[in-house]
Amino acid sequence: MDARSLSARLNKPIKILIVLLGIGILANVTVEFYAEKKRGELERNFCESKQVRDTLARINEGAPRRIDDATILKGAACEDDSFIYDYALNSSPNLDLSALNAGDAEILKEMLFAKAKVSFCSTEFSQRLRELGKTMVLNYEIEGLPPIQLKLDKNSCAR
Incomplete structure (x- = not known):
């Protein structure tokens, strides 16, 4: 086999590989473009986006739901x-x-914030919220105390 026929035989697999590589790159660019488009939709219409509506539906489907011996998730909204x-x-x-008074509410709020911050700063869903510049609000109704509201945003993880 001479160099010319060997070159011709190798060119065909190389051309196939180049075409496959090109298709792979095109597919990757398409996926990246689609992800950016979806992200743009989340940024512009966050509460109306399919992803958020689906997440809310999953959460609210099982609500109210006991989280632990003291906490009940009543529901979620956007x-x-x-x-x-x-x-x-x-x-x-x-x-x-029952032993807590209004003065203890601030201490309880700090404890709840510390616990919420750990979760907010580590979960994938919360990471997406932070990337999009959105806020997570946690409302707590507490027997015998005024309600507590926590707001977590992209700056919360730096504190």
Whole structure:
């Protein structure tokens, strides 16, 4: 076999590889473009986006739902580019809220914020909220105390 016929035989697989590589690059660019388009939709119409509506439907389908012995997730909503969770916090064997007064509410708020911050700064969904500049709001109804509202945004993870 001479160099010319060997070159001709190798060119065909190389051309196929180049075409496949080109298709792969095109597919990757298309996926990236689609992801950016979807991201743009999330930025412009966050609460109306399919992703947010689907997430809310999944959360609210099982609500109210007990999270732990003291916390009940009442539901979720989206308003003004904020993803909102509504909770009820009740006394439990591990937490006696009846002993708390209004002055203790600030300490409880700080404890709830610290716990919420860990989750907010580590979950994939919250990461997307931070990237989009959206806010997560956690509303707590607490027996015997005024309601507590926590707002977490992209700056919350830096504190």
